[in-house]
Amino acid sequence: MKIKQQFLFFTALLILVIGCKTNEVEPKKPAITLRNVYEDAFYIGTAINKFQIDESDSVMAGIVGREFSSITAENEMKSMQIHPTKDSFNYEYPDKFVALGEKYNMFIHGHTLVWHSQLSSWIRSIKDSTEMAEALKNHIQTIVGRYKGRVNSWDVVNEALNEDGTLRQSVFLNTMGEDYLALAFKWTSETDPKADLYYNDYNMANAEKRKGAIKMVKNIIDKGIKVDGIGMQGHWHLNTPSLEDIEQSILDYSALGVKVAITELDISVLPNPDELVGADIAQNFQNSEVMNPYTKGLPDSIQVKLANRYKDIFKIFLKHKDKISRVTFWGVSDGQSWLNGFPVRGRTNYPLLFDRQLKPKSAYDSIIALKLREDKQLTK
Ligand code: 9MR
Numbered sequence: 001m002k003i004k005q006q007f008l009f010f011t012a013l014l015i016l017v018i019g020c021k022t023n024e025v026e027p028k029k030p031a032i033t034l035r036n037v038y039e040d041a042f043y044i045g046t047a048i049n050k051f052q053i054d055e056s057d058s059v060m061a062g063i064v065g066r067e068f069s070s071i072t073a074e075n076e077m078k079s080m081q082i083h084p085t086k087d088s089f090n091y092e093y094p095d096k097f098v099a100l101g102e103k104y105n106m107f108i109h110g111h112t113l114v115w116h117s118q119l120s121s122w123i124r125s126i127k128d129s130t131e132m133a134e135a136l137k138n139h140i141q142t143i144v145g146r147y148k149g150r151v152n153s154w155d156v157v158n159e160a161l162n163e164d165g166t167l168r169q170s171v172f173l174n175t176m177g178e179d180y181l182a183l184a185f186k187w188t189s190e191t192d193p194k195a196d197l198y199y200n201d202y203n204m205a206n207a208e209k210r211k212g213a214i215k216m217v218k219n220i221i222d223k224g225i226k227v228d229g230i231g232m233q234g235h236w237h238l239n240t241p242s243l244e245d246i247e248q249s250i251l252d253y254s255a256l257g258v259k260v261a262i263t264e265l266d267i268s269v270l271p272n273p274d275e276l277v278g279a280d281i282a283q284n285f286q287n288s289e290v291m292n293p294y295t296k297g298l299p300d301s302i303q304v305k306l307a308n309r310y311k312d313i314f315k316i317f318l319k320h321k322d323k324i325s326r327v328t329f330w331g332v333s334d335g336q337s338w339l340n341g342f343p344v345r346g347r348t349n350y351p352l353l354f355d356r357q358l359k360p361k362s363a364y365d366s367i368i369a370l371k372l373r374e375d376k377q378l379t380k
Pocket of ligand 1: 074075078118202233264279280281338
């Protein structure tokens with residue numbers, strides 16, 4: 001009898017335990033999105049335009065909110081837009097942009113404070129060094145001050161170098177001399193000491209330009225002024241720059257003791273006139289059938305090449321994830337890319353991860369699969 005009672009007791013206990021187990025709510029696995037899959041590596045960002053800031057299209061808005069952990073305003077914080085005349089600031093879209101980033105709990109990047117291009121004409125026309133210093137200081141203090149504690153990092157100076165690594169003859173250099181560089185970083189860090197401050201440029205994998213960038217940033221740091229990172233704009237092509245140059249640049253920049261961000265990633269699949277390496281929008285070439293071969297869609301062979309190129313590049317990023325703070329694509333979908341208009345107007349390019357119908361491309365799948373594969377190997 002005693003044995004029977006014991007048996008019943010243990011059977012009941014077993015049923016209870018099993019019952020509890022099956023009633024337990026399984027922890028929900030995070031969805032497979034770029035943002036989630038790369039969460040432990042670096043921020044995955046995108047540049048967004050007015051239309052995306054407004055969330056006018058729900059499919060696009062869903063992609064931005066789900067897939068990316070960081071945003072950059074493609075144009076709305078550039079001097080011409082945000083500070084069009086000496087006494088007027090235009091905050092409508094910058095405010096909406098920052099609010100959007102907060103809504104999705106994103107890392108918000110400000111682009112850009114000091115840039116010779118898209119510069120308001122009132123600043124461009126300044127000839128005197130004191131007047132220029134006052135204008136720049138006020139520009140920086142007002143904008144960085146407005147978003148203090150909300151914009152997490154800034155491109156303080158953008159594209160100050162020539163391709164041979166010398167300083168660009170910009171209106172800032174011509175009025176204030178080299179000092180404008182260190183001063184811009186100083187004013188920004190004084191205004192928001194917690195924001196990360198970047199120097200950002202294109203063609204940064206090039207050995208000559210790299211040397212110039214390192215020298216320039218080192219000069220600023222040696223003055224005791226804070227530079228947190230170097231932004232390598234990734235306006236790249238199917239075959240250039242080489243993977244070796246990309247990797248070496250990440251290593252060389254981070255050897256300065258700063259973070260490296262890949263800030264404007266897109267890979268053009270179209271013929272590249274004159275083997276251009278940069279993103280200087282002043283350059284433009286004649287359109288033709290040869291220059292614009294994929295107007296009816298991207299052939300599978302090129303789709304595969306693009307996916308492999310992204311995979312190879314992301315392999316390097318993952319290998320050096322301890323040095324990389326953020327990888328930001330210069331847009332979400334092919335239809336929105338500036339590369340449909342540069343360096344030849346009116347082309348059909350395919351540089352991003354989502355196609356013109358907002359469907360993820362093989363390039364998207366390839367970088368997701370790469371990370372999942374690496375995660376799996378680590379847990380083995
Ligand atoms: O993608 C941007 C495009 O919509 C603008 O017309 C252009 C000029 O403001 O700037 C493009 O973005 C540039 C970025 O601000 C700085 N690096 C080069 C980018 C491509 O030209």
